[in-house]
Amino acid sequence: MLHVAEAARVSVATVSALINGTATVSPELSQRIEQAIRDIGYKRNAIARSLKMGTTRTIGLTVPHITNPFFTDVVSVIQQAFDRAGYAVMLCCTDEDLNTQDDQIRLLLDRMVDGLIVARVGDGAILKRIVDDANVPVVLLDRICKGIDTDAVVLDNQRAVFDAITYLINLGHRRIGYITGTSDISPMHDRMAGYREALHAAGLPIAEELIRFGNFHEIDGYNETMQMLSSHDRPSAIFSANNPMVIGTMKAIRDIGLSCPEDISVACFDDFPWSDVFQPQLTTVAQPVQAIGEQAANLLLDRLAGNRDAPPRKLLLKGRLMIRNSCRPLGAIAQSVSA
Amino acid sequence: MLHVAEAARVSVATVSALINGTATVSPELSQRIEQAIRDIGYKRNAIARSLKMGTTRTIGLTVPHITNPFFTDVVSVIQQAFDRAGYAVMLCCTDEDLNTQDDQIRLLLDRMVDGLIVARVGDGAILKRIVDDANVPVVLLDRICKGIDTDAVVLDNQRAVFDAITYLINLGHRRIGYITGTSDISPMHDRMAGYREALHAAGLPIAEELIRFGNFHEIDGYNETMQMLSSHDRPSAIFSANNPMVIGTMKAIRDIGLSCPEDISVACFDDFPWSDVFQPQLTTVAQPVQAIGEQAANLLLDRLAGNRDAPPRKLLLKGRLMIRNSCRPLGAIAQSVSA
DNA sequence: AACGCTAATCTAAACGTTTCGATCATGTCA
DNA sequence: TGACATGATCGAAACGTTTAGATTAGCGTT
Incomplete structure (x- = not known):
């Protein structure tokens, strides 16, 4: 971005303003900047942006086994939903193991994911602590958890x-x-x-x-x-x-x-x-895998859109014989x- | 980290040195710092770290469909391998669509993934351009690509x-x-x-x-x-x-x-x-899904470990009737x- | 006692953005 | 003509780390 600014003989602030549309910039400078962006092949560094903005537009998703066709399908639906919304999803498989799960959630939180969808494993005590002090919206998938009072979508x-x-x-x-x-x-x-x-x-x-x-x-x-x-x-x-x-x-x-x-x-x-x-x-x-995946994604996207304080929502879906x-x-x- | 440093009455540099083991710090300060970390519940911000270090310890993985059992299995194996190595994996499904794939790869590169495993879709021209000017190791999975001369693991x-x-x-x-x-x-x-x-x-x-x-x-x-x-x-x-x-x-x-x-x-x-x-x-x-996934992961991990200039390696595995x-x-x- | 060596610690710059407030030219109005 | 609002642009701080190089303290030598 610095290089772009230099090449276009403007300040970085102006480049940023143009890219994000956060302020009006004159047609003349716009043109010079756009040209410079093309010339240099500039790509915005999302990491730097995340650091400044405090949001990564990335969510974490953990499931016990992706090879279980139920989870395969749900993961697929969730991935599509977040893809549409411009989010990336980090996928973890816990292999039905409590320690693995804790490690992976910590890994995800370290990376400052904006939200978490978790098909939890084992007892929820540690998960609860982890999730509590990382201040990130969580939706529980398929499996609810006694200690954790948060959004959830499960089957009856x-x-x-x-x-x-x-x-x-x-x-x-x-x-x-x-x-x-x-x-x-x-x-x-x-x-x-x-x-x-x-x-x-x-x-x-x-x-x-x-x-x-x-x-x-x-x-x-x-x-x-x-x-x-x-x-x-x-x-x-x-x-x-x-x-x-x-x-x-x-x-x-x-x-x-x-x-x-x-x-x-x-x-x-x-x-x-x-x-x-x-x-x-x-x-x-x-x-109803499609519905489960979509509802889970929607619950989280809603929180991410700013609706932080709504009371926890529990969705109970019906199976079909x-x-x-x-x-x-x-x-x-x-x-x-x-x- | 600043708060930890203040609480422990040391500089942030010392805290960093202790956390990363990059320099020796006296037992006394170590103790104070560790105490402060616990008190505050400090977690390192991996985003800031990535910005400074230029590495995210995250890789991107794109496949056409995760519901295709072949890809399900391979994704599972790859995910496990990178999990062991301390990497996170961002998963994208291209739905066998060229534009989706290009968008997703750009999304991944914006997020500064350290490497890419791609089961590509369609003609490779754009993929090639994208990958060329992001200077990131790529391994091709299941599907090779004329224009792109890089590591690959495919079946005969x-x-x-x-x-x-x-x-x-x-x-x-x-x-x-x-x-x-x-x-x-x-x-x-x-x-x-x-x-x-x-x-x-x-x-x-x-x-x-x-x-x-x-x-x-x-x-x-x-x-x-x-x-x-x-x-x-x-x-x-x-x-x-x-x-x-x-x-x-x-x-x-x-x-x-x-x-x-x-x-x-x-x-x-x-x-x-x-x-x-x-x-x-x-x-x-x-x-041999296990082998395919592991080989792909190993090829990429090897590049990530610094082996950047080795000539492209093509692995050809055998199917079994x-x-x-x-x-x-x-x-x-x-x-x-x-x- | 002066010197240098080592180990421990710190200061400050850098990573690449966003954004607040300042600056400056331009045009409008009294 | 002077005051002032408006719009465009910029300078600089901030986000939370890492790290090179500076500083300091402690110690053994001569």
Whole structure:
């Protein structure tokens, strides 16, 4: 900018005024400056600008795993929204690890991001402290957090799983396996509540040996399914509370020599784009990823636009049960269907 | 930092020296400074630091679509690698659009990223200009670019498709449909060359009506497949040159009332994690995503570590044909197999 | 006691912007 | 003609660091 100013024989203040349109500059000087900018190939240094302005037009986004198709989609939507608004997004994947998450958030805050969208991991105490004293708007995504009272967009997880399990019950299933992630994050907690509520509403007992905890990965789904299916009193249906784990479930079913839905019915949380193309076509709970991403982006953009003091807004979106062919009717119900 | 210095009754230079370990500071002052840092809750402002140092410890990463599982995986690997190295990554999705890409790269360069990993889109002329006068190391990912002579890691696409098509030919297929993206990017060009080479090597004619161009999306795969299958002389196998389009192909096959592999064989480029769980299990060309991501990250990290003048390094990785059950033997070959 | 050496600390300039207030020419009005 | 508003331009400080070079204090030598 200094060089431009010299070349155009004006002060840097004038160059800045022209570039930002913050003051009128005469046509003559404008012309000289623009020429100089072209000649020199000048590009404004956004870092210097950020330092002076106190804003980076960059936001931080952390998710547990970008390879989980739910997060892939949401990240994609959020990225597009901020791109449109002229913001850059720094992406971090916490790998479902608390320390990684804390480090990454600190990294983002060091870099003076203007805002944060966080699908948090683990207990919120440290996150809360970090976020509190960095004075930056935060929106919680997918997972709310007890200590942190801020904007959030989440699914009505309990209701969604309630519907799914009730569907299985109505098909005649009585022993329904449930594979979940560690329940220290809200969706897992709420989904489990939906499971229990559905069984309870139908007057069915809750068999604790059918509730299995994994660590969100395919391998966990595989292991837990293997164990369940090896028991002599195996379930007739399995619901997986997340998407990567259901792949493991399907592999376990295959490896153990059973087939779905003939021998065992399967449903899971989170839809994927190819779910109605391959067999079996999985029955899933679909989240409105587009809406989730857009709402999260909008909440943050609204704060960034200056609306700092509005009370925290919590958005609760509804899931949708996508019924396909991976669950089959059982017993009397099967009879009446085939009759 | 000024506040810390005042609270500890030292100069800012001393504080800086302690924080960065660039000079020895006495135990006594160290203690006072550390105490002040804790009391005040001081965090270094990375923006100011970047301005002074001329480095942001941030890199830019642009891909066409993050929802394409190939790019999802590669992005994930790259993100992890830079995370380990203490770099942040700014992610942009160009949506396969040239102007979007140019805008985003400018955005990244404005923000003074230290380096760039680009899966480019369209013709490289503008990209070249942009990259030339920003003096930043660039590594090309998945797609090389005529004008730009820089580090790159790509697959041996021609060979990979040659192998896949040859496999189909050996199964007895003679009319093999080929669905590709616009061939102005290198992988599509090279894959097509592999297709033609394989047919040629087998002495088969090339039926131009079986070569269909889409725009990388599922819907394109759907439309092109529909057209191919509606012809009276339809192919016995279809190869899709990218992953999202094959979903469209499968949907078209389903909607038209055919089934795979009984009526039509299907194979495609890019593997996905669930490909051996659902039916049909697609035969695919798997890219070594882990290696691709790591190599790209390493090339860039090496440049960032100071190795600026080494000649451009081109890494050519090998694909792997994952044979599953979506392609069936035909004619005489089928006879001999079943005999 | 004077000297030089080392280690610890500080002063101040620099990075590239934005912006406040000052300056200055020009035209308007009484 | 003098006072004054207006519009264009500029000078300089500020944002929060890093760092080269200056300064100071402490110590061992001679």
